[in-house]
Amino acid sequence: MAKKILITGGGGFIAHHLINQVLKRTDWDIVTVDRLDYSGNLNRLHDLLQDRTPEERSRLRTIFHDLKAEFNPMLLADIGDVDIVAHLAAGSHVDRSIDHPMEFVMDNVVGTCNILEFARKQPNLERFLYFSTDEVFGPAPEGIKYDEYDRYNSTNPYSASKAGGEELAVAYQNTYDMPIYITHTMNVFGERQHPEKFIPMTIRNVRDGGTVTIHSDETKTIPGSRHYIHAEDVADATLFLLEHTDTLNIENNTGVKCPKFNICGATELNNLELAQMIADAQGKELKYEFMDFHSSRPGHDLRYALSGERMAKMGWTPRPVDQRIAEVVTWTLENRRWLDV
Ligand SMILES: NC(=O)c1ccc[n+]([C@@H]2O[C@H](COP(=O)([O-])OP(=O)(O)OC[C@H]3O[C@@H](n4cnc5c(N)ncnc54)[C@H](O)[C@@H]3O)[C@@H](O)[C@H]2O)c1
Structure with a gap:
């Protein structure tokens, strides 16, 4: 059965x-x-x-x-x-x-x-x-x-x-x-993520000609990063x-x-690099400003990072994301129901 x-x-x-x-x-x-x-x-x-x-x-x-x-x-x-x-x-x-x-x-x-x-x-x-x-x-x-x-x-x-x-x-x-x-x-x-999350929010913001807020350190020079x-x-x-x-x-x-x-994700990307990839995938200019969220609202962490060694030893590794990000941007713009909530 x-x-x-x-x-x-x-x-x-x-x-x-x-x-x-x-x-x-x-x-x-x-x-x-x-x-x-x-x-x-x-x-x-x-x-x-x-x-x-x-x-x-x-x-x-x-x-x-x-x-x-x-x-x-x-x-x-x-x-x-x-x-x-x-x-x-x-x-x-x-x-x-x-x-x-x-x-x-x-x-x-x-x-x-x-x-x-x-x-x-x-x-x-x-x-x-x-x-x-x-x-x-x-x-x-x-x-x-x-x-x-x-x-x-x-x-x-x-x-x-x-x-x-x-x-x-x-x-x-x-x-x-x-x-x-x-x-x-x-x-x-990926496809159908809630638009309150960074990637869909940035896709929408760039599409609408808005300014993307990039989470940074307190000197407003180092952007936060994620895998x-x-x-x-x-x-x-x-x-x-x-x-x-x-x-x-x-x-x-x-x-x-x-x-x-x-x-783990394959590559570490800072929020500015990611926003730039999202703008490039739309053929649009990226307008952005750094915002020190952490000082104004403790609880936002600048960087997360994990080791993927254990899974790699078992035989599993992640695929590269650059191409996938561009594909998700295109898909999301074509499926506005998941973006314009
Ligand atoms: N999104 C990420 O980047 C990420 C990263 C690491 C881990 N996670 C974990 O992955 C899981 C899924 O995340 P997601 O991004 O898909 O979230 P999501 O908000 O899209 O989905 C969560 C789902 O859980 C349901 N839910 C919440 N509370 C419930 C409850 N009390 N009873 C029944 N259903 C309930 C919601 O209705 C929703 O459908 C979560 O456990 C999250 O902590 C998410």
Whole structure:
């Protein structure tokens, strides 16, 4: 019988790309659970399903549920037993977490505990993936790349709530001997991303002739930087880990429980370079100004960086992004429904 995977947050940006890859590359049945908040939109899945066969489409079911609450018996019966859980649902925007920290604790910590409880009661659970972020390590000084088991240093409520979810995952793996592991993913971009995020926001700003704000240091000379990775590459890495036989037994001599994996972007880009690439892809001039967000609003980190060595040793590396960024700019301009929200 085909395996069944529960993917949380399927109306969201990254999870809908993951669902697409699971439909394309496996014979697994998928149940996705989402509460469809301001960033969740089932039209993402609807768009992607246009390119799938009727058989592939029939393998996906969507269930409306807010993970702040436990699943009730009716929903449990509807979902049935699952073999794999990939937990991606979360409040995902740093600025919103700064304005509404408690909402992030509820969605990302309480919500994670509820899905872990669901998983704990599964009779045949093979794997549980907790999908976390590079931001739990906090800002990375020049020259530093954090390894999977480095210390956490969450500098805003979003990253703290994701780190809180991680620690619950570690505790459940250890206490209940569950097949759990954690990924730390760098900044993701791609088709159908919410326009509050930097890349779609900049595409729109450049298109409309506006001035792009570049997050910088306090001297307003050094732009912030990130490693970007396309959502399809993230889905590829996630499937790689879900299918890899050693994921749960990977060697770790740090004494820290629970396997963890960094999913890294190929190249570090500063925000100015990225904005310039977005302007070039549109054949437009880039108007920009540096803004020292960090001094005015602590919680914005200038640089994040992770080491991708562990995944590379296992046989997975990311693809280059330059061409992908240009493609996403073109796609987004041609699909304004996802931009002009
Ligand atoms: N976007 C990035 O660059 C990035 C990088 C690293 C990690 N992540 C992580 O990846 C995951 C997905 O991020 P995204 O960018 O696709 O976010 P997104 O905001 O596009 O999607 C999140 C989805 O989760 C749903 N959701 C939120 N709270 C919920 C709850 N309590 N119950 C049920 N559904 C709920 C939302 O409705 C939405 O559909 C998150 O866990 C995020 O922390 C994102």
